[in-house]
Amino acid sequence: xxxxxxxxxxxxxxxxxxxxxxxxxxxxxxxxxxxxxxxxxxxxxxxxxxxxxx
Amino acid sequence: xxxxxxxxxxxxxxxxxxxxxxxxxxxxxxxxxxxxxxxxxxxxxxxxxxxxxxxxxxxxxxxxxxxxxxxxxxxxxxxxxxxxxxxxxxxxxxxxxxxxxxxxxxxxxxxxxxxxxxxxxxxxxxxxxxxxxxxxxxxxxxxxxxxxxxxxxxxxxxxxxxxxxxxxxxxxxxxxxxxxxxxxxxxxxxxxxxxxxxxxxxxxxxxxxxxxxxxxxxxxxxxxxxxxxxxxxxxxxxxxxxxxxxxxxxxxxxxxxxxxxxxxxxxxxxxxxxxxxxxxxxxxxxxxxxxxxxxxxxxxxxxxxxx
Numbered sequence: 001x002x003x004x005x006x007x008x009x010x011x012x013x014x015x016x017x018x019x020x021x022x023x024x025x026x027x028x029x030x031x032x033x034x035x036x037x038x039x040x041x042x043x044x045x046x047x048x049x050x051x052x053x054x
Numbered sequence: 055x056x057x058x059x060x061x062x063x064x065x066x067x068x069x070x071x072x073x074x075x076x077x078x079x080x081x082x083x084x085x086x087x088x089x090x091x092x093x094x095x096x097x098x099x100x101x102x103x104x105x106x107x108x109x110x111x112x113x114x115x116x117x118x119x120x121x122x123x124x125x126x127x128x129x130x131x132x133x134x135x136x137x138x139x140x141x142x143x144x145x146x147x148x149x150x151x152x153x154x155x156x157x158x159x160x161x162x163x164x165x166x167x168x169x170x171x172x173x174x175x176x177x178x179x180x181x182x183x184x185x186x187x188x189x190x191x192x193x194x195x196x197x198x199x200x201x202x203x204x205x206x207x208x209x210x211x212x213x214x215x216x217x218x219x220x221x222x223x224x225x226x227x228x229x230x231x232x233x234x235x236x237x238x239x240x241x242x243x244x245x246x247x248x249x250x251x252x253x254x255x256x257x258x259x260x261x262x263x264x265x266x267x268x269x270x271x272x273x274x275x276x277x278x279x280x281x282x283x284x285x286x287x288x289x290x291x292x293x294x295x296x297x298x299x300x301x302x303x304x305x306x307x308x309x310x311x312x313x314x315x316x317x318x319x320x321x322x323x324x325x326x327x328x329x330x331x332x333x334x335x336x337x338x339x340x341x342x343x344x345x346x347x348x349x350x351x352x353x354x355x356x357x358x359x360x361x
């Protein structure tokens with residue numbers, strides 16, 4: 001499917017995505033979170049917080 | 055029993071979580087996703103949680119604070135989680151981990167806590183320079199500091215004190231090990247050591263999240279024993295135990311409860327995600343699998359080594 005980066009407007013292809021997945025725009029490198037898949041809705045991924053980790 | 059009703063606590067779906075979902079699908083299970091940012095936890099009435107009729111929840115939450123609260127609610131509601139809330143809280147707390155490892159006589163790095171700049175400088179003199187300072191709660195190599203001299207230590211301590219959060223004014227001070235450019239990540243599921251890797255980097259911080267490269271690590275009896283002892287002491291069922299090679303033998307750096315296995319996957323053909331999922335699913339019907347008193351499984355060690 002064709003995806004449009006909400007940050008830079010680049011269009012790129014992905015085979016399969018799932019809600020909650022983080023993808024990276026191949027043009028601007030920004031991380032995007034998949035909010036919906038049908039139709040595809042993307043948003044900037046949440047910033048890493050201080051207590052994130054393993 | 056039939057198929058268990060499984061929940062998965064997540065912040066976002068990384069490669070590992072997608073693999074776990076596929077592994078659950080191999081059991082015909084589509085876990086209920088508990089996405090931390092979307093949750094509204096009514097703490098004074100957990101009926102909503104009990105009505106979900108979850109048999110088990112696999113914790114894959116990135117945010118330690120949020121995970122601790124959700125696991126606490128699950129615990130009160132009588133829902134089993136993997137790891138348990140107690141294990142997750144201990145694993146996320148470097149102070150408690152150091153206390154437990156030390157008390158159990160499990161080789162680990164010499165560690166001090168101090169609460170003022172002056173007492174921290176005195177503790178650093180006891181540890182010796184260089185030394186390492188870490189946040190009491192933190193991960194991915196974030197905010198680690200290697201201090202080479204009293205002057206550098208004072209500057210770092212003064213800066214940490216100004217950071218605002220009181221956590222940064224509790225100084226966790228650890229001996230620095232001149233490691234051979236690598237440390238070890240040993241992955242444990244229940245009573246099995248499923249894989250191990252060396253993590254190499256030119257930088258002294260060898261977290262995969264910081265760009266370290268993973269390579270296969272054969273599981274020796276010494277590695278197996280210290281890793282499993284550490285995991286059992288911290289009470290984690292699923293864990294990534296980090297070890298360092300020292301002149302005095304292996305020592306435990308830390309035990310990670312929400313362990314990532316992306317780096318490990320590049321070193322072994324063993325299906326770590328499937329092993330985790332099989333363990334979680336089986337734990338619903340086999341109370342023995344949640345026992346914390348098991349022994350290391352040699353068969354899984356052989357599989358991890360590709361034998």
